[in-house]
Amino acid sequence: MTIAQDPTSRYAVIGTRPIRHDGYDKVTGRAEYGADVSMPGMVWGDILRSPHAHARILKVDLSKAAAMPGVLAVVSGLDLPRNGRREIDVRGGVTHLPDVSANILATHKAMYRGHAVAAVAAVDRETARVALALIEVEYEPLPAVLSIDDAIAADAPILLDDLIGDHLGEDVWGTNIARHFRLEFGDPDAAFATSSLVVEREVEVGMAHQGYIEPHVATALWGEDGRITIWSSTQGMFGVRDHTAAFLGIDESRVRVMPVEIGGGFGGKGAVYLPPIAALLSRDAGRPVRIVMDMRNVLEATGPTGAAKVRVKVGVTDDGLINAAQADLKYEAGAYPGSWVGVGARSVFSCYNVANTRIDGYDIVVNKPRAAAYRAPCVPQAVFATESAVDEICEAKGWDKIEFRLANASREGTRRSDGPRFPRIGHEEVLRATRDSDHWRTPLERIGPDGRLRGRGIASAYCGNAGGKSSVVLSLNTDGTVALLEGSADLSGSRAIVAMQVAEALGLGVEDVRPVIPDTGSIGYTATTGGSRVANATGLAAYQAAESLIAKLKERAAIGWGIAPEEVAFKGGQFSSRTDPELSVGLKGLAARLDGTGGPVMASGSVDLPDGGGGVFGTHIADVEIDPETGKTDVVRYTVIQDAGTAIQPQAVEGQMQGGAAQGIGWALNEEYVLNEDGAMANASFLDYRMPTATDLPFIETVIVEVPNPAHPFGVRGVGEIPIGPPLAAIGNAIHDALGIRLTTTPMKPGRILEALAQRTVE
């Protein structure tokens, strides 16, 4: 269902649901993924990983492994020239990639269980595995710090000797808190004093993995000319290029990253793990080297989202307005600094118009894998706290949960949590659509089969959209089709989404635009696919390229007609003279007649956007049914209401909404890292790391709301991240609605529910 604020019927292509250009290849198995890459002479790489969550590495002896027949190369962290030297800083924006080469291969310290310590290349996979066992590493185990509380305790072991913490602008030595920042607006303390009700709520959200089906894989070929070619499953070919070059201490232009399809990323494949190692091994082996992680490696040694503790305090006045809010956001960064706590701060109160706020954010180092982005990174944790508190306020005051949110909703001009004022945004429209939805208007039967208890919860979330650089080239064929080169990895149908914008701009059918994703040596810089940026930023670059193509074609038409270019108009795919009605030709007709007017016509477009517009809001409604005997919670109905700006391809938007909600529901109810006290993961397989499957969930209903982004010609907003924002809170609120108990720790698994029920009985 789509609720368009701005009727899309004015578009010919936008809003339709064509088959994706890459669809056939993907369903027939023809699409080439990272692990499909094969070439003559290719050998296998494998990685030795730390069995300790925290240990000093006293010695790494590679000699026995190197001497083993069939072994072609053996490397350790000392082979990375950047290790022990000044780290590069390429963080910021959406290219938030691991900028710590020690995370690629450890040198003096293993910082988490699974941390890569050494690697081999061998003629086959088994030889490589055996060779790993011949590498002798002498460890001095150190106490592992596995939680936020332990990391910030006064007597905590300091994990990174060279970490200089930034605490409210002060340099601090000897800390595990890499960063503590504060955002303060108005006078929250004074405002709280005038509140008629203040609710405080702390939530604890556990680690969760993105759960992509395809493990990380990289193949590297270090050529005789010193140039490196890499094939790797990634959200950002340029990120792989830049990080590999930086970690190896060579020029970016010596690295060429080739496009392969990606089998799921969700933020986790913006990070770089294998390519620099595969490159080093290839250099020494003189052969192409492929490394494929197994699922244990993926879960233990790539970046899940870190655990978080978020405390909020929300004050309301008697007339139902939030007058003050305070948040304390503590996020685990994992082994090296760099959680997305800033994004959490950007989102925590942004659904609402609150004049007086104080937000403290903490980026905390622990002995766990370095956290990576996971969809709207750090947003679900913050939203869980805020929306639990809002729910509590409404319950305490007896206020309608949608009307309260509507009365307080952010709108154009409202200050975002982190300061900037919003442009035109859609939270109110989303809330009204929620109120009008069939789901919300259908009363919940509170008792299900076999005495199971039902409850309904809602939650809103805000997620900013990223901007950044994108590059597009268009090339017109004589048959009127258009080749579209774009640098954005296609995670979720972006080939089609960008092609549709080109088709709309040129008055062509979507099948007339043929998207191609070339390698990093063949297209301008394009930032990593993430931050919900591609439909907007790459779409805008494509739109600009289309405008440039039209301008060039006007000149060509003018040559053919013997008139001035400015006398040529373009509308709906048709070029015509502004003065002579006889002179008119369609784009396809013109394409066929370009001979003699100056050669083939190409055009390029590029953008470097400061941000992705105002961002997006979503509100979810969750109905749960809980067996009080077992504590098992089933989601029986679930609806996602979300602003899409303009839904270029509604099916793709709905897919994002459903996928994000499913991931959030899994995180809310089941998914967790079960770590033993040594930091080892007890459930490091997809059998034991329990993500919801299709049989666990109802069909997730969707309502697309369209409040166009004023900063994009078609009004596009990013839609991919926001749907993971509300589920933790919506489920938590639904559980409270069903049982009257408020769970504040994820996952809200049967044991925790039974425990809470027992606790209540005791009370």
Added chain:
Amino acid sequence: MTIAQDPTSRYAVIGTRPIRHDGYDKVTGRAEYGADVSMPGMVWGDILRSPHAHARILKVDLSKAAAMPGVLAVVSGLDLPRNGRREIDVRGGVTHLPDVSANILATHKAMYRGHAVAAVAAVDRETARVALALIEVEYEPLPAVLSIDDAIAADAPILLDDLIGDHLGEDVWGTNIARHFRLEFGDPDAAFATSSLVVEREVEVGMAHQGYIEPHVATALWGEDGRITIWSSTQGMFGVRDHTAAFLGIDESRVRVMPVEIGGGFGGKGAVYLPPIAALLSRDAGRPVRIVMDMRNVLEATGPTGAAKVRVKVGVTDDGLINAAQADLKYEAGAYPGSWVGVGARSVFSCYNVANTRIDGYDIVVNKPRAAAYRAPCVPQAVFATESAVDEICEAKGWDKIEFRLANASREGTRRSDGPRFPRIGHEEVLRATRDSDHWRTPLERIGPDGRLRGRGIASAYCGNAGGKSSVVLSLNTDGTVALLEGSADLSGSRAIVAMQVAEALGLGVEDVRPVIPDTGSIGYTATTGGSRVANATGLAAYQAAESLIAKLKERAAIGWGIAPEEVAFKGGQFSSRTDPELSVGLKGLAARLDGTGGPVMASGSVDLPDGGGGVFGTHIADVEIDPETGKTDVVRYTVIQDAGTAIQPQAVEGQMQGGAAQGIGWALNEEYVLNEDGAMANASFLDYRMPTATDLPFIETVIVEVPNPAHPFGVRGVGEIPIGPPLAAIGNAIHDALGIRLTTTPMKPGRILEALAQRTVE
């Protein structure tokens, strides 16, 4: 040795000899050629070929082959939808490709031995081979017409029922002469009447094959979405795309041709043979299908140059000027019309300023494989006749062979054989350089070891350069390197040649420009690499793209400096303010500072040139040594003097000069098609088709003359074809100089020399 008319020292990159960008990959075996392409599920295609040079095909029964286990598809000519329908016409310019789908797969008639009749795809190569034997073809053998004389005889069998000949503009039915055209200027008959000497000379030049080492290969994948992907060794990806689409009756944009390296082409890989068959087989097999020719197929069934008979008549006045010339050019087209006789006519007298000329050209169908281009197609045959006659005139009159040529040499304003007036050209400069060369100034010892006889010959030739369409995209990286996308297949180092022009224009080092050849879906239309067009046309497109890039960068610099774009100057890689000397930044520095000025910078360039400028001239000096006992001729010294316009990469130019000369020498002395009377080739292997090897030839000396092409910013002329022009004549003249006998039939092999010597003895 380079004789620059225009000192190249003003260039930083042009004129240097860098390592080719593709060099390492090629010498280490990493470069991917057509036969290296492999993919899951790929199966083998093979082709059944006609054992008759001329036969009616009464019936093709595919059923037994189709029923054989392991056979996945069987097709015949009837599967090509274009067969029996109006043929498309895509001829003209350098995209002179076989536009006859019956040449891909025969239908009612086999026109030459080796003509493809049916094809199979099977699980392996052996199964495919066995399946071919199960295809039952009923032939009615017809008399084969294997020579020009037989084809034009009054009682000749008519080979193509539906051929309508164009004889001086008249439609003629029932002929094997597809075209007869005449070019007449001045009054040759009247002029001959005033000549003091008229020499007539007829030469017969046999077929010769380009002799590329890599056989033709194509792999096709007909996708589930009806889109076809092709990997094929070719000089023109767009030609493969367009012809495959045309022969299959589908839109061009459904076909995507992927780039692979080419193992030699020399004109012969501008033609299309396998891709449409592989595509049909893939469609029916539902699998990718690869077809690789063997060397017999290559020699018998692809396009060598056809045989030719060229008769010239040249008249001179007493003061040593050519006052009239007449030519009769008969070229075999092979099985279907389309020899390059027009190019022969364009070259035949173009070395000289002749006011009165008549040229008759004939395109003649015979039962041989359809002729393809071979380097300067149809030029060597014409030059052989003209330069033999010129030699004869000089001998008869006692005139110096260089001074006579200099006195008559074409210069700016002279009419070319086929009409147009020359712009600035370099024949005089080449002749002067010949006269000044060490080779010419070193007297020949006329008796060699063991009584072998020596002679020296020279010959000049003219070759036009093609124009056509080329497309280039440049993309600036932040490290100041530039990605160069170009659509031209790299036959002879054109990646480097084009990259050097970009580097020169941008003030970068050649290693800073990284050429990439993408697929046909990723770059604007670019004509086939041939006609010596790439260095000029693609170079010009690249130059335009560089100019466009500079213009965009001026805008960016202006933003950074807060001045108007027109205030920014660019010179020698440096951007600077025209007014404020403080404001200056190198291109690399600017590249690193583009953030915040509007995103990545790309630019495109495209050209559609009517021709390649004035064309080029070359003069060759050949010293031969002949054993009068055996008739064996050795080339003992050989020098190529040639105008290169501006030699972008002198080593590459020299390589072309040496390679072209070597091919011409082979054709002159050894290479031939030994056909039996049924049209079967008796020497269809590289062991028996005797091309010269390094041990057969002396080091070929080179003198590059530089007379810049006024139509190109760097003065580039095409250099690849012309060096095959003079050798037949130079060798023939040298043999005459040694023995006093004039051979007029190629190859001038030992038997022919002994025969001529015996003949002279008899006389």
